[in-house]
Amino acid sequence: MTGIHIRRWLFAALLVIAAPCAYSARCSVSTVGLNFGNYDVFSTLDDDITGTINVSCQSSTSYSISLSSGSGTYSARTLLSAGNRLNYNLYLDPTRLTIWGDGSAITRTVSGSGITGSYPVYGRIPARQNAVVGVYADTVTVTVTF
Secondary structure, eight states: OHHHHHHHHHHHHHHHHHHHHHOOOOEEEEEEOOOOOOOOTTOSSOEEEEEEEEEEEEEEEEEEEEEOOTTSOSSSEEEEETTEEEEEEEESSTTOOSEESSSSTTEEOEEEEEEEEEEEEEEEEOSSOOOOSSOOBOOOOEEEEO
């Protein structure tokens, strides 16, 4: 009988040790979207704005955040309005030099870790685009990989 109790105890100990390894981390993402407001086609200044991506995980977790190209490409994302286009892009830095994308070619992703993180998104519509009056929009998918 002693041998049976030892086996049960070892099995129970293995379950306890294996449980944290089998636990999958859970993270959620929320955003404060970008609203560029009214675009002035005659302005010589770029239209710049900042949004936020928030990541929240149940436990301290390493993750990376990528953004889709939306309606356009990574080099020129596009806002659309009834077939009309307005070029814009999303960046990692306030100087708007590093495009936030999926890590391919000209883009980079953001890496983070911990339970929560808040990451600014820097948007820009370049000046002097010949845009037709309308409501322009795009949908960009935020992916958090952990």
